[in-house]
Amino acid sequence: MNTKIMDKIRKVEPYVPGEQPQNKVIKLNTNENPYPPAPGVKRALRETDADRLRLYPDPSADKLVSALAEYYGVGKDQIFAGVGSDDVLAMCFLTFFHSPKPVLFPDITYSFYKVWAELYRIPYECPKLDQAFRIVKEDYYRENGGVIFPNPNAPTAVYEELDFVEDILAHNPDVVVIVDEAYVDFAGKSALELIDRYENLIVVQTFSKSRSMAGMRIGYAVSNPALIQYLNDVKYSFNSYTMNQISVACGAEAVKDREYFEKTVKTIVETREWAKGELKKLGFCFTDSKTNFIFAKHPEYDAGELFSYLKKKDIYVRHWDSERIRQYLRITIGTREEMEQLFFALRAYLHNAR
Numbered sequence: 001m002n003t004k005i006m007d008k009i010r011k012v013e014p015y016v017p018g019e020q021p022q023n024k025v026i027k028l029n030t031n032e033n034p035y036p037p038a039p040g041v042k043r044a045l046r047e048t049d050a051d052r053l054r055l056y057p058d059p060s061a062d063k064l065v066s067a068l069a070e071y072y073g074v075g076k077d078q079i080f081a082g083v084g085s086d087d088v089l090a091m092c093f094l095t096f097f098h099s100p101k102p103v104l105f106p107d108i109t110y111s112f113y114k115v116w117a118e119l120y121r122i123p124y125e126c127p128k129l130d131q132a133f134r135i136v137k138e139d140y141y142r143e144n145g146g147v148i149f150p151n152p153n154a155p156t157a158v159y160e161e162l163d164f165v166e167d168i169l170a171h172n173p174d175v176v177v178i179v180d181e182a183y184v185d186f187a188g189k190s191a192l193e194l195i196d197r198y199e200n201l202i203v204v205q206t207f208s209k210s211r212s213m214a215g216m217r218i219g220y221a222v223s224n225p226a227l228i229q230y231l232n233d234v235k236y237s238f239n240s241y242t243m244n245q246i247s248v249a250c251g252a253e254a255v256k257d258r259e260y261f262e263k264t265v266k267t268i269v270e271t272r273e274w275a276k277g278e279l280k281k282l283g284f285c286f287t288d289s290k291t292n293f294i295f296a297k298h299p300e301y302d303a304g305e306l307f308s309y310l311k312k313k314d315i316y317v318r319h320w321d322s323e324r325i326r327q328y329l330r331i332t333i334g335t336r337e338e339m340e341q342l343f344f345a346l347r348a349y350l351h352n353a354r
């Protein structure tokens with residue numbers, strides 16, 4: 001390629017998503033929910049009128065935004081919906097991280113943050129998690145251009161209580177702080193209850209994990225009306241029609257069924273706690289997960305080899321060949337049956353390796 005053309009191209013190192021094998025495997029690698037979406041979602045899909053697809057969707061995704069506003073008891077002007085939280089977070093980076101000072105996020109965290117920062121040429125720094133994989137909150141008490149972290153963090157699965165989040169907010173009154181709560185439904189209190197008190201807070205959540213709708217691509221941000229307005233201004237400068245008709249209708253149905261949602265989340269949490277016991281019996285070490293996955297290592301066996309072995313058995317988990325976490329596997333909590341099969345395979349491996 002002509003180097004003068006090359007010079008004018010924006011080059012980026014893209015995010016690498018987990019594998020999405022299209023054959024039937026035990027899929028514990030991308031933190032999807034093993035249970036189907038709420039029954040109302042299926043109904044909404046059946047009732048979809050294909051003739052209406054000739055029309056553009058509602059650019060404000062009002063049905064979905066209204067359902068979320070009612071669910072959380074906030075104003076409609078406090079919610080921003082997007083095509084998965086990846087889309088919402090990408091818009092947040094573009095809107096709120098606009099400073100020559102570095103944005104701060106942990107060294108071990110959702111790897112997309114770094115990709116967006118590079119894409120938008122946002123300077124960033126990554127304070128190290130401590131030995132126990134906990135965020136050191138004091139590292140975020142210095143001058144910066146913004147802060148983002150997941151709570152619970154991924155892939156470490158560690159959840160910090162709200163007073164911890166509040167300390168970071170209180171020490172950063174002059175920048176926007178984004179709390180990515182992709183897994184909070186499996187954990188504890190959401191920072192949503194702090195939005196009235198901290199004008200710098202944006203909370204981002206997703207339908208991909210606790211609401212079993214990764215394939216539909218729905219995420220949202222909740223904040224005060226002023227920050228949501230800035231987010232919308234950027235969105236309408238980029239792509240007005242992000243949310244398609246079907247995801248708006250299905251998303252609204254999912255939000256309305258609180259009972260189904262709570263039931264599936266509870267089941268996953270129960271399976272997780274049981275799985276911790278099983279992993280422990282096999283000699284694995286792991287953080288105290290408050291998510292729908294467990295971040296585990298075995299002191300005697302190489303994680304990369306374990307990963308390959310499981311894959312050959314058609315059991316997919318996630319492994320990163322990167323510093324500090326090379327010996328860990330991230331295992332999504334599936335159904336009890338799927339987890340039994342995982343443990344069956346692990347027991348066979350540990351037994352034969354001895």
Ligand SMILES: *Cc1c(COP(=O)(O)O)cnc(C)c1O
Pocket residue numbers: 031083084085086087110150154180182205206207208214218219
């Ligand atoms: C899964 C995940 C997301 C993205 O989820 P979407 O499917 O795009 O809604 C964002 N942040 C973290 C920490 C995640 O684990």
